[in-house]
Amino acid sequence: MSDGYPQAPSVGLPGRVSIQAPGNPHDEQSSAHPHHPKLQHHFDDMGQQAEASTLGMWVFLVTEIMFFGGLFLAYLVYRTQNPMAFQEASAHLSWKLGAFNTAVLIFSSLTMALAVRSAQTSESRGTQVFWLVTTMILGATFLGVKVIEYSEKFAHNNVPGPNFVWDGQYPAGAEIFYSLYFCMTGLHALHMVIGLGIMTVIAIMAWRRQFNTEYFTPVEITGLYWHFVDIVWIFLFPLLYLIGRHYGGH
């Protein structure tokens, strides 16, 4: 232990002092940034703080996987029970809009990664904000397309509930498909909206020159979150839009 704990009480027996600290790599750097303004009092140094935050986000994303997982399980069960109905219902979704949105989201993941990179390498606030705002515009584009798709479904009464109308062969199965469609894409869109809110805060912080090589964890974990939301869509797109392609959709 270099200089962090000069008179630390040794909890133990004399003569058996064998200090090892796996999982505490931050100890080595404790003298490097002793008084960074962003260091919270209960952390030893910036490295430990950054590691705690990123691990916290990863753990949170695990809970998100389980959260979406319940819906994916329901999808699996009902698609197995109603294979034809799911294909028929899926064929009524526009795969072109879905594919466009997929491209938009993948591109937004690139711009998000560039935003993290620009903070990490202490680029100018203009560059940092540019990439963040570009990501937000792409996210908003995605949501805009989603609004078009949803309103088309509302216009055709394809929204599950007492007023559900279906002119195909399998109205019951199609209603379940659309229940899942709205739950899954709705929950995904909610995550997008939350992501846009977080990015607004992050962009303001970036404009105030808060991020640089020594402190960029907030941008990094926002990026982790955004990539996760992106990956969920990568699964939603084929499962919802593409399974009806050979059913004679449009």
Next chain:
Amino acid sequence: MDTLNYINNGHGLASWLLTKDHKRIALLYLVSITFFFFLGGLFAFMIRLELLTPAGDVLTAENYNKMFTMHGVVMVFFFLIPSIPAVLGNFLIPIMIGAKDLAFPRINLISWYIYVLGGIFTLVAALSGGVDTGWTFYTPYSTAAANSHVITAALGVFITGFSSILTGLNFIVTIHRMRAPGLTWFRLPLFVWAHYATSLVMILGTPVIAITVLLVAAERVLHMGIFDPALGGDPVLFQHLFWFYSHPAVYIMILPAMGVISEIVQAFARKNVFGYSFIAFSSLAIAIIGFLVWGHHIFVAGQSVYAGMLFSIISYIVAVPSAIKVFNWTATIYRGSISLDSPMLYAFGFIGLFTIGGLTGLFLAAMGLDIHVHDTYFVVAHFHYIMVGGAIMGYLGGLHYWWPKISGKLYSEPAAKLAAGLVFIGFNLTFFPQFLVGYLGMPRRYHMYPPEFQVFNVMSTLGATILSVGYLLPMFYFVHSIFRGKPSPADPWGAKGLEWEVPSPPPTENFAVTPIVTHGTHQYAPSKEVGVV
């Protein structure tokens, strides 16, 4: 003037409600879960009162349904799940690992507010007419049939789930990243291991109940057909999703209690735990295998017999790590210098009652026998032996063990011994007859029963009365100790561990300087290499 500690460091309501100190947040949790404990107890009292006589004379059938539903919802989601982690874990984990606080103090405070918000929803549901679906919210009771306040109560459960998720997340990150220099994984107290395993269950299971409850709400409000067969849905899917969380949730309740017992047994037998790494890994094994047994709740709900066989076998397997713990505690006590202080009495109670609860769990895991006792009082008795005989015994034992550290005061030991005795006698008198009456065929969740079952129910109600006195007593002597108790030294029990090296009550920062740990934190037998593998 006292020395500065976390209690007198800041005064006024705001200093408590806006605190980021894990110790103060633990006390906020302590007050709120105690409230819910006695609220849940009140519902239980109404149930026992009704069942005193075979006729349905105190409550209508509908109100009786609401009573056992609210009893279950309040006790499971608002007392048992947060009890040990949010109070004792919150208070002790940072101190046990030599840290100043949890990794995310603000999230810790937010988790308490989320818990309170969820509690308010549930209280509103209770006061505005109650819920009668059973705490399991089974569809279609909860979607098509019930006219009660299902959505309000379900939202309460949904919201409180996030409090549990955030607590688990905080613990995992804290245990990974905040350990003092030299405190390696295999030097950690077993209490910390148990909470690590619990946190895994919290973060992996709770989101699933969250989405399930959300789907029930979507079905009720938007008439989407997810679980309702009339709309093409499948009610058994709900049972799968529900038990995927709710069976592991039992381990959220019992694992921390096992961690408490591991600490108490060492302290009062003056011996290092027997088989440290076996106990540590058995916690993880329970957390992992516990996710693969949910189907044993659905043996009679149309699950395929082959799935049932698999779930039955895995349910047997999950008993092995639990048994390892019981044997290891026994081996720890063997030839120790035992002192029968009140925490140790609770630990003895735990070991005995948990063993009975666990073994009767094996009866239920056997498919043939389960068909006979399914939905009878045998099941009720079994899970109360685990949840009350196990989890609450562990919680009370832990509270007695660490109360001098938490409050800085010593409580009346004779009163505590009396309470421990009353709890043990009252508990067994309440629930042991339920094994018998359940085996004889009395179904659960009815407000009337045939007269030949009355003798068992009278015993149960009498036991419950004794039990409630045993639960009320600690309220008095703990509160009394705050005002009149003698100040506690740093280590009133002669126990080992980092939490006993800081003053009682600890200062806000826990440690003036970060400790450097050079061996396992429990050193009751210095001549042997212990606590380290």
